[in-house]
Amino acid sequence: MFVGVVRGTQFVPDERVFGGGHIRAVVDVREMLKGDPKPRFDVIDGLPLIGMCSASLRAGIEYVLFLDERNAVSMCNGTRPLGEKTYDRAVQVRELQDLKVRSER
Structure with missing residues (x-):
């Protein structure tokens, strides 16, 4: 699990x-x-087809990514863009920091 561009x-x-x-x-x-x-x-991301869980990765966009054993991502496993207008970035950063703290326990 990481944040990346x-x-x-x-x-x-x-x-x-x-x-x-x-x-x-x-x-x-x-x-x-x-x-x-x-x-x-x-x-690896699936194709953005109807009914699929593609994360629809796009160059230049920052995401929080959850990888499986094949290094595959999907929106169904939590991968999502950061900083989009529908989300408050400060809230997202706090949520990610909380996830990090919980994973280190």
Whole structure:
């Protein structure tokens, strides 16, 4: 679990998955909340199709990211953008700090 900014995204074709592929994103880490610290992660996101849990990662946007064992993210596992107008950033930062404290116990 970490806060990071998407550096770039790329479609990766794969006929074995629904939609014919997935999105690979390179994310620069701003703050590790839980897990082994790294400066950058390559993550996998599903395609933003109706009914899917895609996090819809976009370059230049800051997110809180929850990775599974494949380094995959989704909005269904909690991954979400930070700093969007619908959220109060100060409240989000406090929530993330609380998550970090709880995970360290």
